[in-house]
Amino acid sequence: MYGLVNQAIQGLVTENFGKDRWDLVRQKANVKQESFLNNEMYEDDITYRLAGAASEVLGLSLTDVLISFGKYWILKTAQERYGTLMQSGGDHFTEFILNLPNFHSRVMLLYSDIKPPEFFVEKKSETAIDLHYYSTRPGLTDFMLGLVLGLGELYRTPITVNITADRRNGAPHDVFEILIHNP
Ligand code: HEM
Known part of the structure; x- marks a missing residue:
């Protein structure tokens, strides 16, 4: 990477x-x-x-390290070094998540050889989103969890995230169910 x-x-x-x-x-x-x-x-x-x-x-635990790393990525690295890029992702939490499938194509303008993650977003209601995460790399489920929790903090949006499909348990890809408490 x-x-x-x-x-x-x-x-x-x-x-x-x-x-x-x-x-x-x-x-x-x-x-x-x-x-x-x-x-x-x-x-x-x-x-x-x-x-x-x-x-x-x-x-x-490795889980705690990866979650902290995901939050740090959003709240420090992305904020301090890629502010404009982050702003292009959306004005509020739900918009950012809905735009996530296109996000790394903008990252590619800066880092052209990136092997990016892929996302598919299913908006189930105003307060519930299923975020599907596809990666060529193993072991990054908890990093993704930290990233999503970090976005919740960034946009001051209270959320709960449940991992409803998990590659570690044999699922073909990870699915994060995001419940938004204050849409
Ligand atoms: C300023 C914002 C961001 C930048 C500059 C950025 C850039 C990158 C880079 C360079 C990599 C390494 C991939 C490689 O080198 O092949 C990466 C990986 C990754 N990014 Fe981003 N990213 C950003 C925001 C996000 C956000 C908002 C999410 C999701 C909420 C995300 C999810 C991931 C994941 C899960 C990986 C691990 C790669 C994998 O799954 O295979 N990133 N990103």
Whole structure:
């Protein structure tokens, strides 16, 4: 994945736990690079090793690390570095989710070699959406959950998210049922 993903893991760990802990995470993950270039491609395995090492070093479950990472991505990385791009996604939570299937085609203007996730959105009512997530990569279900929860916080929209189909349990792809409490 592009280096901005690993940069975000570095930011999450450093800002919340300090540089020393980040150095430990890096060592445990056996990652030689001291920093990453946002627009350079790195092996996916580096990202997985960093997330696994963060879980061990910080004493958090991998689920908690991935959810925190998803929230950090939306609330810090995307806000601070890609504000205009995020604004183009919509003016409120529901609009952003409905536009999500097209979002990474705009990201591709910045990062042309991206292998993006794919989404299909089913609006079941004013307060319920099924978000289908398709990925060539395994293990990112909880990252997606964190991203959606982060969007809820960004738009100050109270939501509940239920994973109603889960690749970890043999489903062909993940489905997130999003219940909006304040549409
Ligand atoms: C400023 C906003 C965003 C940027 C710049 C961005 C960029 C990227 C990049 C560069 C990757 C790595 C893929 C690769 O290198 O092949 C990625 C992956 C991913 N993005 Fe985004 N993204 C943004 C917002 C979002 C949002 C809002 C969501 C969903 C709510 C999302 C969901 C994902 C997921 C799930 C992946 C993992 C890849 C996979 O499933 O295979 N992203 N994104």
